[in-house]
Amino acid sequence: DTAVSQTPKYLVTQMGNDKSIKCEQNLGHDTMYWYKQDSKKFLKIMFSYNNKELIINETVPNRFSPKSPDKAHLNLHINSLELGDSAVYFCASSLARGGNSPLHFGNGTRLTVT
Amino acid sequence: GENVEQHPSTLSVQEGDSAVIKCTYSDSASNYFPWYKQELGKGPQLIIDIRSNVGEKKDQRIAVTLNKTAKHFSLHITETQPEDSAVYFCAAHRPQAGTALIFGKGTTLSVSS
Numbered sequence: 346d347t348a349v350s351q352t353p354k355y356l357v358t359q360m361g362n363d364k365s366i367k368c369e370q371n372l373g374h375d376t377m378y379w380y381k382q383d384s385k386k387f388l389k390i391m392f393s394y395n396n397k398e399l400i401i402n403e404t405v406p407n408r409f410s411p412k413s414p415d416k417a418h419l420n421l422h423i424n425s426l427e428l429g430d431s432a433v434y435f436c437a438s439s440l441a442r443g444g445n446s447p448l449h450f451g452n453g454t455r456l457t458v459t
Numbered sequence: 460g461e462n463v464e465q466h467p468s469t470l471s472v473q474e475g476d477s478a479v480i481k482c483t484y485s486d487s488a489s490n491y492f493p494w495y496k497q498e499l500g501k502g503p504q505l506i507i508d509i510r511s512n513v514g515e516k517k518d519q520r521i522a523v524t525l526n527k528t529a530k531h532f533s534l535h536i537t538e539t540q541p542e543d544s545a546v547y548f549c550a551a552h553r554p555q556a557g558t559a560l561i562f563g564k565g566t567t568l569s570v571s572s
Contacts, residue, residue, distance in 0.1 A: 386567075401559050444560035450502030
């Protein structure tokens with residue numbers, strides 16, 4: 346069984362469109378994250394939720410809106426997509442709140458905006 | 460905030476050699492230092508971590524050392540194998556509410572047979 350699963354794996358879309366990425370974890374963790382990995386492989390935190398509560402919201406355009414319907418799911422909705430949004434987006438989860446326990450990553454969603 | 464520098468950005472070794480990747484961090488309050496391995500097309504996976512009350516930790520061919528005074532930590536891989544080829548990331552965490560892991564920029568390790 347996949348511990349952290351993301352869908353879709355690939356997403357190709359045009360500028361100006363709205364798209365969503367879904368994430369689910371079956372590890373029973375309380376905390377979930379979205380990370381963005383750019384073309385140079387740099388991993389940057391975007392958001393973190395703990396038991397459906399937003400606890401980290403980095404400097405991300407408000408076109409990005411995370412939603413956590415329950416502690417096992419964290420979705421990412423992106424409005425008005427731009428070329429610069431092209432990246433790999435990783436969902437992750439951890440047992441403890443904060444960054445001092447191991448992260449379990451999904452396999453990523455490669456978003457290409459044309 | 461925390462800043463993590465990682466070197467080298469690329470590393471090529473022969474099978475059987477050792478590989479060392481070094482990271483420095485800026486915030487002396489940081490107390491958790493994990494290392495992740497990312498294979499092509501996959502998400503990063505934790506391979507080893509160390510906390511600030513420990514100076515060294517070993518797991519088979521992998522070891523991590525931490526020097527709190529100098530604010531640097533290193534990953535050591537011995538007897539490298541082709542399957543060790545991947546991108547390796549170090550990270551650091553400061554124990555403060557609302558903070559997340561800060562990652563280094565990654566090291567692409569290539570092990571040739």
